[in-house]
Amino acid sequence: MKSRQQKKYFFIVLLFSLLGLYNQCVPQATNKSKVKTNIEEPLNTNTTGSTGDNGGNGGNGNIDVKALSVQAFSTTTHNITKLRCATCHGSFQQPLHAVPDATQAHDAIVDQNKVDFNNIAQSRMVQKVRNDNHNCWSNCQADSIVIEDSIQDWKAERDRLIAEAGGTVTGDDGGNGGNPSYPNQTSESQVLGVEIANNNSDDGNIVMKAETAMLGTPMVSGNESGINFFWTPDQNGSLYQNNDRAAGTAYLNFAVSQSNQYKVYAKVNAPNGSDNSFHVRVTQNNFPVTNFFEWHIDVTNGFEWRELTHTSNTAEVAFFLAGNNTYTLEVKTREDGTKMSDIVMTGDPNFDPSTYSTAVKTTLTYDISQIVGVQGVKFKIDFEEYDMYSYKFSNPRIETTTVNVYVKNIKLIMNGNYNPQNATYTLVDTVATPLNGVLSSSALIALKDQGLDYDKVSFSFEILQVQ
Numbered sequence: 076m077k078s079r080q081q082k083k084y085f086f087i088v089l090l091f092s093l094l095g096l097y098n099q100c101v102p103q104a105t106n107k108s109k110v111k112t113n114i115e116e117p118l119n120t121n122t123t124g125s126t127g128d129n130g131g132n133g134g135n136g137n138i139d140v141k142a143l144s145v146q147a148f149s150t151t152t153h154n155i156t157k158l159r160c161a162t163c164h165g166s167f168q169q170p171l172h173a174v175p176d177a178t179q180a181h182d183a184i185v186d187q188n189k190v191d192f193n194n195i196a197q198s199r200m201v202q203k204v205r206n207d208n209h210n211c212w213s214n215c216q217a218d219s220i221v222i223e224d225s226i227q228d229w230k231a232e233r234d235r236l237i238a239e240a241g242g243t244v245t246g247d248d249g250g251n252g253g254n255p256s257y258p259n260q261t262s263e264s265q266v267l268g269v270e271i272a273n274n275n276s277d278d279g280n281i282v283m284k285a286e287t288a289m290l291g292t293p294m295v296s297g298n299e300s301g302i303n304f305f306w307t308p309d310q311n312g313s314l315y316q317n318n319d320r321a322a323g324t325a326y327l328n329f330a331v332s333q334s335n336q337y338k339v340y341a342k343v344n345a346p347n348g349s350d351n352s353f354h355v356r357v358t359q360n361n362f363p364v365t366n367f368f369e370w371h372i373d374v375t376n377g378f379e380w381r382e383l384t385h386t387s388n389t390a391e392v393a394f395f396l397a398g399n400n401t402y403t404l405e406v407k408t409r410e411d412g413t414k415m416s417d418i419v420m421t422g423d424p425n426f427d428p429s430t431y432s433t434a435v436k437t438t439l440t441y442d443i444s445q446i447v448g449v450q451g452v453k454f455k456i457d458f459e460e461y462d463m464y465s466y467k468f469s470n471p472r473i474e475t476t477t478v479n480v481y482v483k484n485i486k487l488i489m490n491g492n493y494n495p496q497n498a499t500y501t502l503v504d505t506v507a508t509p510l511n512g513v514l515s516s517s518a519l520i521a522l523k524d525q526g527l528d529y530d531k532v533s534f535s536f537e538i539l540q541v542q
């Protein structure tokens with residue numbers, strides 16, 4: 076029997092599906108934040124107060140800074156959101172910054188750090204429109220300026236009201252000013268989405284996601300049941316030669332750290348004998364590194380993993396790539412109607428795609444020399460986006476070349492706060508040595524707080540000292 080929570084979740088998904096038919100309000104990222112909020116509701120109660128007015132409460136005696144901020148907001152940015160964003164963010168779409176109630180709309184922005192009063196241009200509310208072209212109402216650049224100006228007015232008016240009430244603004248947007256402090260805390264990571272983009276770890280398998288491909292028409296992107304792919308839509312049953320300029324091409328850049336013989340696997344949808352082939356090759360600076368492989372794919376049932384082969388004989392393909400180089404994988408349409416999703420290039424002869432997670436992984440690295448008092452000591456932990464709602468952390472380790480380090484009770488701090496649900500590494504009680512710095516073999520699955528575009532993490536250690 077379904078629990079009440081499951082029914083509620085199902086209803087939300089259904090609601091979003093229906094709404095998605097009528098408007099553009101339901102991009103993936105926001106959809107998940109809606110669901111996340113429902114899951115996490117009980118957890119947020121302790122953070123609301125601490126982030127408060129971006130740390131602006133300190134030292135103002137009995138002046139209610141937040142009330143003044145709401146008052147200022149109601150005559151500035153709130154007018155814009157009510158006018159331009161209410162269709163979605165005024166009713167069902169988190170953050171609810173366009174609802175009629177000024178306090179609720181204000182808190183939706185402030186408590187989720189959508190505005191940075193110290194750097195208004197960098198505020199998520201501005202960036203979302205300026206860089207992400209998020210539901211602009213006219214020209215995205217112009218619209219982002221309207222939002223930016225309104226936030227400037229909001230801040231100026233708020234500060235004026237505070238001054239009028241006899242206070243001063245202190246610790247304005249000190250970020251974590253109101254957050255609790257934790258022992259032996261590392262610096263914060265960058266926003267996790269940036270960490271992933273900058274620091275793709277290489278475990279010998281190179282993952283390429285369809286959604287990162289640069290596409291030349293008639294190759295286009297698509298999404299089915301959450302699976303991103305590219306394809307040339309099946310139109311005239313066309314069959315293209317590999318030198319046909321009319322064929323669509325997907326270009327995927329990748330970096331190789333280790334020299335090796337590489338094989339290629341891809342998750343493909345090849346439903347029948349006329350929709351089941353690609354041309355594939357590797358290039359470097361537009362020069363071919365391999366010839367084109369003519370990949371005839373065994374017909375699939377939906378998306379399935381297949382290994383790249385050559386010609387209708389399906390000869391096995393492996394090719395040498397030199398390490399410390401960047402390359403491009405070119406996937407060219409042969410038969411239209413064939414779809415390609417995730418791709419893995421592997422130097423592992425025993426690679427098994429069915430058990431491999433194509434989530435893009437990265438390693439978070441923290442310099443902890445200041446904490447332990449010895450130069451060159453680092454704390455590292457692998458990170459990936461686990462699913463729509465959660466992150467996965469694994470393989471926490473200390474990198475030390477000269478000293479042993481005693482490590483006890485590690486806490487994951489997300490956006491300045493520790494969530495007791497993320498207690499996996501609090502059990503750590505071990506000594507890391509230059510030969511073996513592994514701290515735990517367990518993985519920690521942590522609920523997202525505000526998503527890849529916002530969340531930053533640091534770590535705290537009850538004990539972290541040279542032994």
Ligand SMILES: [Ca+2]
Nearest residue numbers: 312349411412
């Ligand atoms: Ca076809």
Ligand SMILES: [Ca+2]
Nearest residue numbers: 348349351352
């Ligand atoms: Ca065929």
